[in-house]
Amino acid sequence: MTQSKGSDAPVFAMRLSLWTGVAMLLAKSGAWLLTGSSAIFSDALESVIHLAAVAFASFSLWLSRRPANERFHYGYERITFFSAGFEGALIAAAAVAIIVTAIYKWMQGLQLEALGLGALITLAAGLLNGGLGWYLIRTGRRNNSIILVANGKHVFTDCWTSLGVIVGLVLVMITGWKPFDPICAIVMAANILWSGGVLMWTSARGLLDYADPETERLLRARLDALVVELGVEYHEFRLRETGGRVLVELHLLFPDSLPIGQAHATATQLESELAACLDRPVEIITHLEGKEDHEERHPGRR
Ligand SMILES: [Zn+2]
Ligand SMILES: [Zn+2]
Structure with missing residues (x-):
């Protein structure tokens, strides 16, 4: 029997993901404070949950690489399924919070400002996430790391979320009709909910010894x-x-x-x-x- 520790590329990629997550949270919170946009708020809220999910994924990656020992005869790799499921559950929770907030704000009356700047910050965040997501999925596939692939898919979802926010803001700027903002937030949340559900399903399947x-x-x-x-x-x-x-x-x-x-x-x-x-x-x-x-x-x- 051979035990390989694997390359260090996944660890580096996960660390990069973690620090990018911190930067995203700061940028998106700033954009929300500037604009008061529901869609940007939902993006920022997702960043908080995102950080928790990536921190846990990072811990799981470390644990999964520990060698087997006298009490864990098969090693710790199975934590990867739990990690993917946990990440999925957090994403789904974020989606529900986004929908509730968007509807609440809509009912309260919408106040939006500095939309152009907010859209620009969100665009930068989205592009950065797109690149990072692509890199994480590629590194994960090359190293057979379900944790990295799950994290990459999550980051990629966030890229789409940001693009959705921008579409909403641009529509508000063009038409002057503010409800485009919460509507876009809700549409994005539905997409986030879906990707969270897929992650949870992948995780449950793995824990049940699904034979691919x-x-x-x-x-x-x-x-x-x-x-x-x-x-x-x-x-x-x-x-x-x-x-x-x-x-x-x-x-x-x-x-x-x-x-x-x-x-x-x-x-x-x-x-x-x-x-x-x-x-x-x-x-x-x-x-x-x-x-x-x-x-x-x-x-x-x-
Ligand atoms: Zn996220
Ligand atoms: Zn037999």
Whole structure:
């Protein structure tokens, strides 16, 4: 079994995300104080939650990279699913708060000023988030880090949110009809709610040991070829993912007369060749069985 700590690129990317989050919060709060815009307020409020989410994601990334020990035999990678779900829940909560605030402000009577400056600050924040989101998703995919990809998607959502704010402000400036501001805030909140929901769903699926069909297809295709090549049979194939590694279990059938040493050598070869078909760490456990008495020993398990 090999334990790799992985590259430092994800840690750097996460730190960058955290500090950008701090800068965003300051810029967006400033823009809100200047304008009184509902849409910008919603953007600033999201930044507060954003920072909490990124801080937790950053902690989870650190934890997930710790090696396995005598009490956590499979390491800490599963925290990644929890982290993605937590981030999703926070995003969804922000969306609800945005909708409530926008409606409340609308009912109170809308007061807006310095919209041009507010729009410019928001545009700068949006572009910065767009670049950061792209970088996080790319680094996350290259390093198989679900935490980074989740964070990148979140940052990308924020970029769209900022663009939505700008559309609202520009519409108000052109038409003079102020409700465009809360309307845009609500539309963006719906989008934020959706992306939060997707993150929570991804997280729940991961915690329930969801077997990704594409991963299964790749593994089974390679396995079907390998068993023919090595002259064995298999059944009880199962796979699950920890957030960093793919764990595979299967039973291999050998003739009773084959010495255990030879059967083990074949199984080991199959394990290492099968593991090589994915571009991320795979751990395979095989259970060796005699072909002749399998039915008798494990009735009904085929
Ligand atoms: Zn955010
Ligand atoms: Zn079996």
